[in-house]
Amino acid sequence: MAPVPISVFVFVFVFIFFLLDGTIPTLGSNDHSALMSFKSGVSNDPNGALANWGSPNVCNWTGVSCDASRRRVVKLMLRDQKLSGEVSPALGNLSHLNILNLSGNLFAGRVPLELGNLFRLTLLDISSNTFVGRVPAELGNLSSLNTLDLSRNLFTGEVPPELGDLSKLQQLSLGNNLLEGKIPVELTRMSNLSYLNLGENNLSGRIPPAIFCNFSSLQYIDLSSNSLDGEIPTDCPLPNLMFLVLWANNLVGEIPRSLSNSTKLKWLLLESNYLSGELPADMFGGMRNLELLYLSFNYLKSPENNTNLEPFFASLTNCTSLKELGVAGNELAGVIPPIAGRLGPGLTQLHLEYNSIFGAIPANLSNLTNLTALNLSHNLINGSIPPAAIAGMRRLERLYLSDNMLSGEIPPSLGEVPRLGLVDLSRNRLAGGIPAAALSNLTQLRWLVLHHNHLAGVIPPGIAQCVNLQNLDLSHNMLRGKIPDDLSELSGLLYLNLSSNLLEGMIPATIGRMAMLQVLNLSSNRLSGDIPPQIGGCVALEYVNVSGNALEGGLPDAVAALPFLQVLDVSYNGLSGALPPSLGAAASLRRVNFSYNGFSGEVPGDGAFASFPADAFLGDDGLCGGDVYSFGVMILELITGKRPTDVIFHEGLTLHDWVRRHYPHDVAAVVARSWLTDAAAAAAAAAADGAAVGYDVVAELIDVGLACTQHSPPARPTMVEVCHEIALLKEDLAKHGHGGSGGDVVAAATVMAAAAPPSVAMTASERSCSTSDSSFSY
Template sequence: MSSSLKSARIPAYADDESDHLALLDFKNRISEDPLQIMNLWNDSAHFCNWFGVTCSPSTKRVMVLNLQAQRLSGSITPSIGNLTYLTGINLKNNSFYDEIPQEVGRLRRLQHLNLSYNSFGGNLPSNLSHCTQLRVLHVVDNKLVGHIPKQFNLLLKLVFLQLARNNLIGSIPAWIGNFSLLYVLSLYRNILKGSIPSELGRLSGLRFFSLAVNNLSGTISPPIYNISSIYHFSVAANLLHGSLPPNVGLTLPNLERFFVDLNSFIGHIPVSLSNVSRLYMLDFGENGLTGTVPQNLESFHDLVHLNFYDNSLGNRKVGDLNFLDFLANCTSLKVLALDFNQFGGVLPNSIANLSSRLRWLGLGGNIIRGGIPNGNDNLVNLTDLELHGNYLSGPLPNALGKLQQLRVLYLNNNKFSGSIPSSLGNLTKLIKLFMDENKFEGSIPLSLGNCQDLLELNLSSNNLNGTIPKQAIGLSSLSIYLVMSHNSLTGTLPFEVGNLKNLWKLDLSENRLSGEIPASLGSCTSLVSLHLEVNSFEGAIPPSLKTLRGLNEIDLSRNNLSGQIPEFFSKFLSLKHLNLSHNDLFGKVPKLSGSTNGFSVDNLIGSGSFGSVYKGVLSSNGAVIAVKVLNLQQRGGSKSFVNECNFLRSLRHRNLLMVITACSSVDHQRNDFKSLVFQFMSNGSLDQWLHPIEDEQHQCKRLSFIQRLNIAMDVAYALQYIHLHFQTPIVHCDLKPSNVLLNEDMVAHVGDYGLAKFVIDASHNPSKNQSMSDFSVALKGSIEYIPPEYGMGGQISILGDIYSYGVLLLEMFTGKRPTDDMFKEGLSIQKFTVMALPYRVMDIVDLSMPFEENEDDDETNNVDIEESAIIEEVDHHFNTRSRVVHCLISVLQIGLLCFATSPHECLPTNDVVNKMRAITDTFPEVRHASPIDENIYLGRVEDSRNW
């Protein structure tokens, strides 16, 4: 009976045994299979019925292997070359690794190969050139390196060639111009260099052309502009330059999407583009374009996205914005970005005639004067209005209250005056309201209490007076910050402040507030920062504040407070800054003190050029400490000790590693012994988190997006203190991730001042305190983090630390060391970042960084394989307005601003801090979706299903 059952199994056919064995070998190479797909590959069914396997009905040979998005991990067996009847392989969206085997070249019938969104490394297999029937090649978003094999010139039947988002090097092969059937050419986000071959101009049927985010240079040759079939043209984020041809709109009549952003194009916007009636995506952002915006924009009936962000458009004169008159015909317009140009004059009344579908209107950072026109009823769907950083003046129109879809309103850094209109209370969907740095006067309207989705409110640096309305101070939705500092507000702090249970920053400093600090403030248990300084508060510090254990900084200075300093402050483990000065308080806050015992290898937690660091315990109270024992045999060791003592004895800042004591004595062998005792940082260094060692704990060392922002802000504050707020300015000289230490709450502390220098010739003139003539520089610090001029005999300066901070920022968010192997042949971490900003920022961010993004949802699972990758790529261009991505762009741009070609161009320390603070203050809830509908473009490429 048993023998009969065995013989009843479905047999393997003799002519397909090689397929059977190849599939079993494929199965054996799978190392992770959480969905248990490979369990279905067993002898209970013929392999033609296995999951993901399709066979020819007549020959029983495997024709298609489709295991898309099955969460599989493993390498690809060379035996795949034995599946010689294969016409299609789809392993997209898995975690396959190692090299693509050369044996794929044996699949002479192969027409479709999709290995996108895996972790394949090594070179593209040159033997793939034998698959001369190949029509579709998708190997997007892997870790491929090397050149595009020259043998690929034989793949003349290719229709889709997508090798985007890899690390391919070399130049773009001119022979791609021989692929006469090519519809899609996508090589974006690689490390390709050189010019764009003019031979590509022979691809007369090309529809989709993307070479963005590479290192391409030179100008674009005229033949490229003559491919009249192109509907998607993107060369963004390269090093291309020159002028765009004036007749581009005539030679590319089918254009729908045109991206040349983030290059070095100069000259004027081609007027001929107005002839392209199908154009709906136009992006010139971050170039050097000058002149005026063409007036004849009325032909863009389908325009959805128009970006002129960060150019030099406009003449700083009246009439610069007259082109807005013609945009009234663009009834589909949803995004209009005109920020950071040279537009002058006033806002024309025609702004009220813009598309009723407009969601995003950016006019910040220009030279616009006058007021906001009345009659903006048409902008009823506007969700983001950015007018900050102009010279706008006069009162705000009550009509602003009609824009009831607004979620973000930036009016800050202007000259607005008059009272804040109560109609703003109608904007019940607001999440961010910035009105700081203006001349608003009068009282804060009670109606702001209607904005019950508000996360951030900044009314600072105005002329506001009167009392703080309980309706505003009691908005429980405020979870990021509430800032009303630098006004003339009077009266008491309302009891309703206790409603701010989720708020992390409250700043009411420099007003005229009086009375006692309400006990209800103790309910704000999420507070990290509390600033009530320079007011007239009186009475005792309320005992209820003992519940605010998460506070990092408290400033109650320059008030009329009295009584004893509460002892509970000593139990605030996160507290790094406490200022109670200029009050009538008495007593003192206990602090750690004591000595160390015992140094062994078991307690060693780090070592450097001038010494080793040990973990210890104070015998007096059991507190854990770190002891840096100087290596006095190392040349410069004693000098390093003296240096650190000189700097640390007076430094007091929440983001500087605090020294508890110093020891200069002899050890048991009567040798000189010098050590410094510091706070113990339980979470080690930033370097250990960014680049974890492969051990049993490495999976836990993943810094989230928010954690990185907070750490970056901590380091910026530390630099601000030593550069500008210490009695004599200090240059750290060795800022790098290993010298940024993290405590139990992941608060960053800058340490290691062994190379630090005083700026001894600093004056009160900010333009003069950036140099230090008395210290000529030998090569100091870690070479990858110091400015090039240090290596050429330049002088130590504060700008050197700013340079180091820029490298630190880029490393923190890309996850790449500045010495990464990929940075060669002229490519640096700076250029790597430049090439990706702004629209490809997600291509370069650290893959280990946890955060949620709505735009990561896969909305194309049911779309044919050939077009899904195209849709994903196209959508990738336009998902840049999410709050997370917008924040990343801003942070990386600040990092790039820290690399100056000359001292007068460098970003001053205060500007670094202010820019970083603006980002961290406004983007802490990065997991929320963008107010912009990022999927509005998806429908425009659905016609590709007919290709």
């Protein structure tokens, strides 16, 4: 054997040196180049994650890990770095890559097809980005892949059948995308799959039975929030299944009895489908690990002709790990059986709302000591609220008993549940007073909803102790007395509705301290005095309704200055004086009602007033002037079937301008269909005698409406002139005897004449000096 030349030893030495240094070009140059291409595709790196990318040794770069022997890149992990840009196809050259995790960033664009070249990849996670386009079929080439997570992106198209070639795959997550089409049966070839998430897409068709029959190792199935139909596959036991999530689909049929074999189940979420049949009474006995059971909003019934709920609740008493139970929205009948009080000690939520359950609330529900949410609303439950049951639920945070037939008084024991944050007892038959002592203890209360009952007495001052209250609705009761001054101490209140009671006295000036209040409804009471100018301190107000009281004085300028006000209703009071001109500058104001007060003076014709309908000023006989604009708006509303508040007018386009775009060359584009029909009928009836009705009437009314709504107030006619013109039109129609043809067209003149404000009613002499020609121009 010939001796080895010394040059060979030198070469090997240099090779090993560079290998250990990580700079040998023949092994690492491709990795370096690929990573630099990736970096060049990143458009924003707010955390500086790639700041050290560029040094000679790629293995020291953030997020990069290398193989110890070959110094090749085997991991690229850059999750939750807020990186944006597009992923470079050059990543497909990282031929030794085992793990690629780019989740929780802002990458966009399409996923490079070249990622399908990474045959050594075991984990690919690009979830929680904004990738678009189709899921690359080339990913089916990743024969070593164990985990594929593409969830929470914007992928479209169908699920690639090629993914079924990933024989080693254990976890597949494509949830929260825009995928459509059917679930490919080829996926069932992945015999090692234990986790499958296709939820929250647009998938349709039936669930392939093989998903239930071929995957003996499957532990997690999430197909929720799709449009899947057909029945849940039956007769295929899934002994290892722990999570079955199928809510919000179009599934039909019964709940498969074979699920009783899945004794390891923790979650069974089937709500919001079209499942039918009886509530299973023999399915859950062996599911001691069951934590969440939701069967709500289906078409399930109870046994014995939908009258007996006891077998179902009895079957759940063995589910000692049960935390949440929901069977709402099934129209279940029967009474809540006392055995319901023996449900698992860890039960935190019980949802029985939107059924037809009747009878009393069992007192032994007090045994559910860990309950945080109890919802029995929208049923037929009667009797009183059992004080002991409520007092025993010391951890209760949300109590929904609304829309039942409960009677009696509100139990003071509510005050013994210190964590209560929401109480909704509305739409019942509760009587008596609001327990003051109970409320003073509920410092965590955020929502108190008691409307539509028969509650009497005064609003308890102790309610001010509910310092975290955000929503207070005591409307539609029989509460008396004054509005407590200390309500103003509820500085975080957003919604206050005391309407339709018997409250009297003045609106407290202290109301101005509620700077966060958005909705104020004090309507239909017996309140008197002025609207306090301090209301201007409620700078967040969007809705104000004080109608149907006995308020006096003027409308404060402070109301007009509210920056976010959208709705203002002060109708049916005794308010007087001029309307604040500053209301015209209220940019957010959409709907007003000043009617049936004693307002006087001229209605401003510009700004927000230009869009207020005429019926907002009814019964205010002292108002004049600006009414001509509102009257014109009313005419155009009647003819077009549109309102100035419609969506098409939200970008500054007015009803007047919209009509002018089409009239007179395209009348049909602006006239409501019913008017066109009536106009045609009137024209046909007039053909015999040549009378100018039908389409001519519509045209004349449009002329009036456009004239009244001209942008320049001096260019508008007076209301006397408008009434004169309407009267002419009415007389002309009557003279030609067309009162019975074209109902809307012919009746319109009468309606509009009647709608004219009394302050501009014409005298007999004014009516007599009429001509047949319109004098309006615009």
